[in-house]
Amino acid sequence: MRKTKKIVVIALLVSLGLVLHLVEGFFPLTAIVPGAKLGLANIVSVIAISLFGFTSAFQVVIFRVILGSLLAGTFMTINFYLSFSGAVFSFLMMYFSYKIFKDKFSLIGISIIGAVSHNTAQIAAAYLIISNQGIFYYLPFLTLLALPTGFSVGLVSYFTLDYLPLSLTRR
Numbered sequence: 133m134r135k136t137k138k139i140v141v142i143a144l145l146v147s148l149g150l151v152l153h154l155v156e157g158f159f160p161l162t163a164i165v166p167g168a169k170l171g172l173a174n175i176v177s178v179i180a181i182s183l184f185g186f187t188s189a190f191q192v193v194i195f196r197v198i199l200g201s202l203l204a205g206t207f208m209t210i211n212f213y214l215s216f217s218g219a220v221f222s223f224l225m226m227y228f229s230y231k232i233f234k235d236k237f238s239l240i241g242i243s244i245i246g247a248v249s250h251n252t253a254q255i256a257a258a259y260l261i262i263s264n265q266g267i268f269y270y271l272p273f274l275t276l277l278a279l280p281t282g283f284s285v286g287l288v289s290y291f292t293l294d295y296l297p298l299s300l301t302r303r
Contacts, residue, residue, distance in 0.1 A: 141183070142192055149176035149196035150203065168274060171247055171281050173200070177223055178243050178289035181230050183296075193223045210261060214254045221253035222246040239293070243286030247278035 152172040159170055173196060180189035197219045201207040226246040229237055251274040258267050
C-alpha cells in the first residue's frame, strides 16, 4: 500500500473510531454494570490489526483514545487513564494473539481476548489509583459482559473486512 493511501486509511480508521466512541455513549449499559461499554470503537482496532502491522495499528489505537478523551473532556483524568490502560493492554493482547495464534483464533476470538484484556487492565489501573482490593470483585461481572460484546465486535470486524476493497486487505 502506498504511503499516502496508508495515511488516509489510518486517518479514516481513527475518525471512525471516534464516531463509534461517541455513538457508544447512547447505549446505557452503565445501568446494568456501572462503567461498562459495548466497545464499539474496538472494531477499528481489530480492523487495523488485520490491515496493518504493529506500528500503524498502535497509532490508530493511541490517536483514537487521546482524541476521544479530548472530545469528551476527560483528557488526563481518571477516565482517561482507565481508558488508555485498557486500550493499550487489549491492543497488545489482540495483536500478539493475532500474530501468534492467527490459525487458532478467528477475529471473534481475538476480539473476545481484547475485551477481557481491556477490562482486566482497567480494573488493575483502578486498583493502582484507589488502592482497594475490593475492585477485583467487579472483574467477573465485566468479564461476563465482555464475552457477548467481544463476540459482536469481532463479528462486525470480520464482515467489515470482507467488504473492504482487495487493495486494502492482506488476507
